Amino acid sequence: AQSVTQLGSHVSVSEGALVLLRCNYSSSVPPYLFWYVQYPNQGLQLLLKYTSAATLVKGINGFEAEFKKSETSFHLTKPSAHMSDAAEYFCAVSAPILTGGGNKLTFGTGTQLKVEL
Amino acid sequence: ETGVTQSPTHLIKTRGQQVTLRCSSQSGHNTVSWYQQALGQGPQFIFQYYREEENGRGNFPPRFSGLQFPNYSSELNVNALELDDSALYLCASSLRGQSYEQYFGPGTRLTVT
Numbered sequence: 534a535q536s537v538t539q540l541g542s543h544v545s546v547s548e549g550a551l552v553l554l555r556c557n558y559s560s561s562v563p564p565y566l567f568w569y570v571q572y573p574n575q576g577l578q579l580l581l582k583y584t585s586a587a588t589l590v591k592g593i594n595g596f597e598a599e600f601k602k603s604e605t606s607f608h609l610t611k612p613s614a615h616m617s618d619a620a621e622y623f624c625a626v627s628a629p630i631l632t633g634g635g636n637k638l639t640f641g642t643g644t645q646l647k648v649e650l
Numbered sequence: 651e652t653g654v655t656q657s658p659t660h661l662i663k664t665r666g667q668q669v670t671l672r673c674s675s676q677s678g679h680n681t682v683s684w685y686q687q688a689l690g691q692g693p694q695f696i697f698q699y700y701r702e703e704e705n706g707r708g709n710f711p712p713r714f715s716g717l718q719f720p721n722y723s724s725e726l727n728v729n730a731l732e733l734d735d736s737a738l739y740l741c742a743s744s745l746r747g748q749s750y751e752q753y754f755g756p757g758t759r760l761t762v763t
Contacts, residue, residue, distance in 0.1 A: 574759075575757070576757045577754040623693070630706030635683075635746065
């Protein structure tokens with residue numbers, strides 16, 4: 534079964550510092566991996582996706598993630614944090630729905646990013 | 651292009667009651683998935699609908715049911731509400747064949763008292 538583990542439920546960085554949010558996956562098939570961001574009282578916004586093309590994936594708002602098969606990781610990074618990046622971030626893996634032929638997303642438990650002045 | 655919309659935004663119900671949540675999918679999408687996000691948790695897959703039929707279900711009891719309409723919009727119904735049903739309910743739409751890539755609505759916050 535496909536699953537993801539997010540290390541660190543809370544991460545705090547200074548404005549302008551590097552952001553690194555960790556995600557490790559487990560998958561019996563080549564995975565499709567995603568990062569979503571959730572601002573308070575809002576839904577999920579897709580930041581970026583890995584669908585077996587380039588291993589370095591660029592997303593919106595200056596975020597990127599690198600797929601490393603040898604480490605089963607898909608960590609999210611941003612070179613310079615901005616106050617507006619404060620939010621909760623979820624890593625997700627797509628898994629096939631065995632009975633129906635579609636796909637469902639399995640999410641990690643989330644990482645709350647705090648950006649300090 | 652119209653994004654995913656959900657209604658209502660917030661809802662307060664009493665234990666034992668029934669509730670219906672609504673979702674309009676993104677233009678061009680034909681598959682709808684529902685997720686439950688409890689406070690402090692990641693979203694959990696409830697079920698998915700395609701061609702007006704349930705396409706798969708997560709670990710949720712039968713009192714969670716749904717519908718999909720010919721225009722691809724969807725409803726989530728929960729009967730006999732329990733306190734633990736309090737959560738943010740998220741609808742996501744996608745295109746069959748690319749249903750790994752899902753786009754989420756703003757969610758409905760359900761509080762059961």
